[in-house]
Amino acid sequence: MKEQKGKQEGLQHDELGIKIRSNDNPYLSADLQKKLLQPRKLSSYFIVLIESGTITYNIDLQDFTLTDGHLLFAMPNQLLTPPAKTDNLKYFKLLFDENTLALLPQQFSFLVNPLNAQTIVLDSAVKERVIKVFGILNQLFLLDKQETDTEIILAYLNTLLSELNSAYFKNREPVNLLNTNLSKFIEFKLVVETSLTEQPSINAIAEKLALSTNSLYRIVKEYSGTSPKDYFINRLMTEAQRKLRYSNTSIKDLAYELGFNDPDYFSRLFKKSTGKSASDFLPRQDLSGE
Incomplete structure (x- = not known):
């Protein structure tokens, strides 16, 4: 203190x-x-x-x-x-x-x-x-x-x-922030946010965190319920949806902005991840959040 x-x-x-x-x-x-x-x-x-x-x-x-x-x-x-x-x-x-x-x-x-x-x-x-x-x-x-x-x-x-x-944490055991696995998960989330559009490989992220890919998978699965790759893609697709809805960016330009070399691949991945085509998210007028 x-x-x-x-x-x-x-x-x-x-x-x-x-x-x-x-x-x-x-x-x-x-x-x-x-x-x-x-x-x-x-x-x-x-x-x-x-x-x-x-x-x-x-x-x-x-x-x-x-x-x-x-x-x-x-x-x-x-x-x-x-x-x-x-x-x-x-x-x-x-x-x-x-x-x-x-x-x-x-x-x-x-x-x-x-x-x-x-x-x-x-x-x-x-x-x-x-x-x-x-x-x-x-x-x-x-x-x-x-x-x-x-x-x-x-x-x-x-x-x-x-x-x-x-x-x-009512009726559950509080998580110790000093827990090594949780600390690594927090580090993983930070890497995702700071390198989102660079799209580093999972191997590169694991190496940056001084983890094996298997250890990274186990940690991310424990705290997010999904794999590191799916976590990264989900975060990337959330950012894509936000930009499609609330900016005038075209799908092609957005693909490049998010680090994709192939806009068609971005469109296919977007539909696979969200169940909708990217064009379905092009701008809505109601910004009330309701």
């Missing part, structure tokens, strides 16, 4: 990489909302809790419908399509970056989603506690700007993430 406190010295409240939104600082005007409803790649961790009401978010082109006591979280590099606000919605949204996470006294294994479940359904007691902590954080950022000690904010963030980590 000494090292972490040292990192905090001189750090001002408004310099923390945290943002929080709720009904106390509600959605923007309809015109501004429309500009913000474009899909985007997250650069921070994202958490939304629905206190009451129903709304649908889209993460990596998959819909998640949330209602009372439901919480959704997403990680950096995932694709988020924000929804338009629905009526009678009470919610809390939180974003925080890796630098802020590094200031906390412990690690939270749920944030790497080892169980492949991006939603958490909170029971009534946990929901009540989590809402209280969200409310305190919201108050600190909304009302007490520049007046609250940074360590107090981090303490409440640590409490919130502890509650969510416990709820995520």
Whole structure:
């Protein structure tokens, strides 16, 4: 903790990489909302809790419908399509970056989603506690700007993430982030994100991670339920779908942009992976995320 406190010295409240939104600082005007409803790649961790009401978010082109006591979280590099606000919605949204996470006294294994479940359904007691902590954080950022000690904010963030980590692994054994296999899986995910359009071979990725191809297969299969090759292709196809839907890129140009030398091969792989032709994803007009 000494090292972490040292990192905090001189750090001002408004310099923390945290943002929080709720009904106390509600959605923007309809015109501004429309500009913000474009899909985007997250650069921070994202958490939304629905206190009451129903709304649908889209993460990596998959819909998640949330209602009372439901919480959704997403990680950096995932694709988020924000929804338009629905009526009678009470919610809390939180974003925080890796630098802020590094200031906390412990690690939270749920944030790497080892169980492949991006939603958490909170029971009534946990929901009540989590809402209280969200409310305190919201108050600190909304009302007490520049007046609250940074360590107090981090303490409440640590409490919130502890509650969510416990709820995520309820009736299951929490994953140790120091586990070598999980660490390698996290490294694998990072390599995928940073070299997506270069399309390195699985052998090259395994070599970069100082693993045999068999070991890499076993690790990725354990934490994602799929092979390294399929994981990479699925991530590449998700990026392709996003670009086809929300940009004016042609299928041919997109194939080259994603590292394919043969646009026809890209089209065949896209249909095999998604069950639809690439042209089926050329642009839709409704960006509401509903």
